[in-house]
Each structure stands twice: as structure tokens, then as C-alpha cells.
Amino acid sequence: MQLSYSRIGGKNSTAMTDSKPLLFVNASQVVTCAGPARARKGNEMRDAGILRNTAVAVSNGRIAMMGAARDIEHAYSDAEVIDCRGGVLMPGLVDSHTHAVFGKPRFEEQEMRAGGLEYLEIAARGGGIHASVRDFRERSEEELYDLAAPRIRELASYGTTTLEIKSGYGLSVDDELKALRVIGRLAERQPLRIVATWMGAHEIPQDYRGSDEKRAAFLAMLVNDLLPKVVEQGIARFADVFCEPGVFTIEETRRVLEAAGKAGLGLKLHADELKPAGGAELAASLKATSADHLAAISETGIHALARSDTVATLLPGTMLFLGKAKQAPARALIDAGAAVALATDFNPGTSPTVNFPLMLTLGVSQLRMSLAEVVIGATVNGAAALRLAGETGQIAPGFAADLALFAIGDVRELPYWYGARLCVGSWKAGAPCHPYESVGKLNPRPPEVVPTG
Numbered sequence: 001m002q003l004s005y006s007r008i009g010g011k012n013s014t015a016m017t018d019s020k021p022l023l024f025v026n027a028s029q030v031v032t033c034a035g036p037a038r039a040r041k042g043n044e045m046r047d048a049g050i051l052r053n054t055a056v057a058v059s060n061g062r063i064a065m066m067g068a069a070r071d072i073e074h075a076y077s078d079a080e081v082i083d084c085r086g087g088v089l090m091p092g093l094v095d096s097h098t099h100a101v102f103g104k105p106r107f108e109e110q111e112m113r114a115g116g117l118e119y120l121e122i123a124a125r126g127g128g129i130h131a132s133v134r135d136f137r138e139r140s141e142e143e144l145y146d147l148a149a150p151r152i153r154e155l156a157s158y159g160t161t162t163l164e165i166k167s168g169y170g171l172s173v174d175d176e177l178k179a180l181r182v183i184g185r186l187a188e189r190q191p192l193r194i195v196a197t198w199m200g201a202h203e204i205p206q207d208y209r210g211s212d213e214k215r216a217a218f219l220a221m222l223v224n225d226l227l228p229k230v231v232e233q234g235i236a237r238f239a240d241v242f243c244e245p246g247v248f249t250i251e252e253t254r255r256v257l258e259a260a261g262k263a264g265l266g267l268k269l270h271a272d273e274l275k276p277a278g279g280a281e282l283a284a285s286l287k288a289t290s291a292d293h294l295a296a297i298s299e300t301g302i303h304a305l306a307r308s309d310t311v312a313t314l315l316p317g318t319m320l321f322l323g324k325a326k327q328a329p330a331r332a333l334i335d336a337g338a339a340v341a342l343a344t345d346f347n348p349g350t351s352p353t354v355n356f357p358l359m360l361t362l363g364v365s366q367l368r369m370s371l372a373e374v375v376i377g378a379t380v381n382g383a384a385a386l387r388l389a390g391e392t393g394q395i396a397p398g399f400a401a402d403l404a405l406f407a408i409g410d411v412r413e414l415p416y417w418y419g420a421r422l423c424v425g426s427w428k429a430g431a432p433c434h435p436y437e438s439v440g441k442l443n444p445r446p447p448e449v450v451p452t453g
């Protein structure tokens with residue numbers, strides 16, 4: 001069968017509204033990820049729920065019915081038919097960790113690292129996050145929105161339909177609120193489901209460095225001035241801290257996150273990214289929603305996460321881009337019973353990629369995860385890392401119709417054709433997210449990709 005995605009779907013597809021029923025037919029596989037609406041831990045990650053000969057009906061933005069097309073199409077005779085033409089239909093990917101609102105890229109640092117400078121050494125010389133902060137502060141809200149919007153549509157073009165975005169390049173009251181307003185505006189105007197995280201504790205900014213008093217003043221500013229404003233304005237759902245030797249200590253992280261938790265925000269940590277420091281253990285003890293990075297997690301940390309409901313979010317693109325040989329111990333985490341999610345960490349310093357399926361490639365090839373594990377990690381467990389597991393991340397009746405269609409005949413091809421853009425359409429709550437009308441132009445699918453039936 002020849003796959004051609006230059007036009008999928010019937011007439012009026014752009015005029016589709018939430019209430020217009022949709023019927024997805026002719027997928028070679030529907031990867032449902034169906035199961036409990038919570039993080040899948042350990043062995044529970046082994047089943048991605050792959051169905052054949054399955055049509056999916058969507059009504060009012062939700063999955064309404066699934067089954068053989070001939071059994072359900074009569075109930076949806078008015079529906080717009082989306083012909084999947086032998087592609088793979090999956091839950092839209094959930095990218096639960098990004099820093100997608102930033103100004104200029106930082107490509108000069110890549111060669112500096114190749115020359116032997118470490119990530120935190122570049123930061124100590126005023127580069128790294130500091131460079132992004134200086135740049136961010138100079139830009140207006142409008143300019144930052146205009147820079148982020150096309151980057152976000154690029155993320156969507158690879159199959160992401162839910163996106164977490166952190167602040168953390170402002171690091172002053174006004175600039176952090178500006179970042180969160182930009183994220184809020186993106187959430188209103190862009191077609192993805194966007195979740196905002198306040199990361200005022202991303203770095204100690206240069207204007208607060210040089211003495212213990214200044215450092216204490218920055219922490220006090222975060223907790224006493226900035227956090228109450230973030231909460232009062234309702235512009236973030238989570239708080240995150242870069243808990244790492246040389247950045248924020250365990251005690252500082254605990255202080256910021258305890259205050260954020262009391263104020264009603266969900267908790268996240270950049271934990272044990274470069275050196276083990278007990279970040280994972282802290283995340284578990286604070287009942288954080290997720291602990292992220294974890295390339296340097298300790299044995300105790302692995303077991304603390306396995307015993308907890310905290311999702312271990314692994315970001316293999318970051319280690320790849322930083323040139324690190326070491327990746328997070330995904331196998332040990334899953335085998336110990338932890339819930340693992342994958343995400344891009346899209347940011348200008350350590351992971352300038354919009355390609356979520358590439359993280360699945362790294363998941364299998366570098367982290368030694370199975371196909372089912374990377375798929376669950378990019379859907380259900382990503383959703384759980386955003387407390388959205390009851391809403392998105394699986395194709396099952398009642399869930400939001402957040403869907404992504406890939407031009408492959410077998411889901412194993414998603415991590416296999418590495419680096420390729422295989423998504424040929426996506427929907428958020430039944431509304432177009434990555435518009436399938438344009439896929440013929442955007443996605444020159446490798447010609448040798450032939451559906452395997």
C-alpha cells in the first residue's frame with residue numbers, strides 16, 4: 001500500500017469544532033496505552049496496548065467509542081472521517097519538561113564544551129543560564145511570545161500535544177512574572193495543551209552573587225515576594241528548583257518547595273543531574289510530582305523513588321548534547337518499580353531539540369528501555385508528571401481526544417527512524433494541533449518507509 005499524507009480527512013477539516021464528531025479509521029495500529037489513570041510503575045510499563053483493526057470515535061473533544069469500524073461507524077454516520085491510511089495512531093505525546101520560552105540560542109557554548117569546559121564552568125564565567133537571563137530581561141513580552149510560538153509549533157510537528165514550560169530565565173520578580181505571562185498567552189493562543197511551571201530557583205542570578213547575605217536575599221525574594229504573586233495571579237501549576245551542587249543546595253531546595261507546596265503548587269525538581277546530592281530522596285520525601293534528570297542518582301535515590309509516587313522524568317537528550325557518556329539508570333529505576341517518563345528538556349543551553357520521538361530513540365538505544373516502556377514514558381507517565389493522567393495520555397473512552405498520527409506502519413518504527421519527523425497530524429481535544437493539511441509539505445517521509453501491515 002502506498003502511503004500518501006498530502007491530504008488526510010474529509011472536507012471542512014479546518015472548520016472542525018470541538019462538537020463535531022470525528023471517526024479515525026484505517027490505522028494499522030492504535031497504540032492505546034489504556035489502563036489506570038495514573039503513573040505506571042515498574043512492570044506496569046510493559047504494555048502499550050497495541051490494537052489492530054480499531055477505529056476511534058471522538059465526540060465533544062473526547063474519545064467516545066473504539067472498536068471495529070463496521071461496528072461503530074453507524075453510530076457516527078455524521079462524523080468527519082479521518083483516514084489514517086495505514087499509519088499509527090497514538091496518544092499525543094506529553095512533553096513534561098521544557099524551558100521553551102527563551103530569547104537567543106546559545107550555540108557558542110557547544111564548542112566551548114567540546115574544548116573541555118564543563119557546563120557549570122561556563123555558567124561560572126557568566127555564560128550558561130546567566131547569558132539567557134541577560135538576554136531574556138532585555139526582551140518584551142511580545143518579542144518573547146513571537147520567538148516562542150514558532151518553536152512550540154515545531155515541537156507540535158513531531159507529535160507533542162501537551163507541553164510543560166518553565167520560567168527561570170527572568171530570575172527577578174518582574175521578569176519571572178513576564179515569563180509566566182508569556183507561557184499563559186501561549187496556552188491561550190497555541191493549539192497545544194500547555195502547563196506552566198514557576199522556576200524562579202533556576203540559578204542564583206549574577207546580581208545576587210558574591211556573598212552569603214546576597215544569596216539569602218535572593219532566596220527570601222523568591223519565597224516572600226515572588227511566590228505569593230505567582231500564586232495570587234494563578235499563573236503556574238508547579239514549582240521547580242535546580243537542586244545541584246553549585247546551584248541550589250538540598251536545604252535551599254527544600255525551603256522553596258515547601259513554601260510552594262503550602263501555597264498549593266505541585267512540586268518538581270531538577271535532581272541529581274550532574275552529581276549525586278540526594279535530590280531524588282528529597283523529591284520522594286516532599287511527595288513531589290516528579291524528579292527530573294537523575295543521571296547521577298544514587299542507589300538510595302532509586303529505591304526512594306521506587307517506593308514513592310514521584311515520577312522519574314529522564315531527559316536523555318540533555319546528556320547526549322552535553323557530551324556526557326553517562327545516562328540516567330532507567331533500567332534500574334524501572335526494575336526497582338519506579339515510574340519513568342521521558343521528556344525533551346527543550347532549552348537553549350543543554351537540549352535545543354524539538355524532536356520528542358528522538359528521546360524515544362535514546363530511551364531504547366541508550367537507556368535500554370523497551371518499546372512499550374518508552375511509549376508509556378512519553379504518554380501516560382508524562383501526563384502523570386503533570387497531574388494530567390486522568391485527562392490525557394491514553395486512547396480510552398472518556399479521555400481527551402489528544403491524538404498523534406505517525407506515517408509508519410508499526411509503532412517500533414517511531415524510535416527506529418531516528419531523527420525523522422514522522423508525525424503527520426495531531427489533535428488536542430479533537431481540534432487540530434499539528435495541522436494535517438500541511439504535512440505533505442512539512443514531512444518528507446523517508447521514501448523507503450513502507451508499512452509493515
Ligand code: NIG
Pocket residue numbers: 099128129132242270273318345347348349350351
Ligand atoms: O534542565 N539544568 C538546568 N536547567 C536546564 C538548562 C538550562 C540552560 O542551560 O539554559 C536543564 O538542563
Ligand code: FE
Pocket residue numbers: 097098099270345347
Ligand atoms: Fe530542565
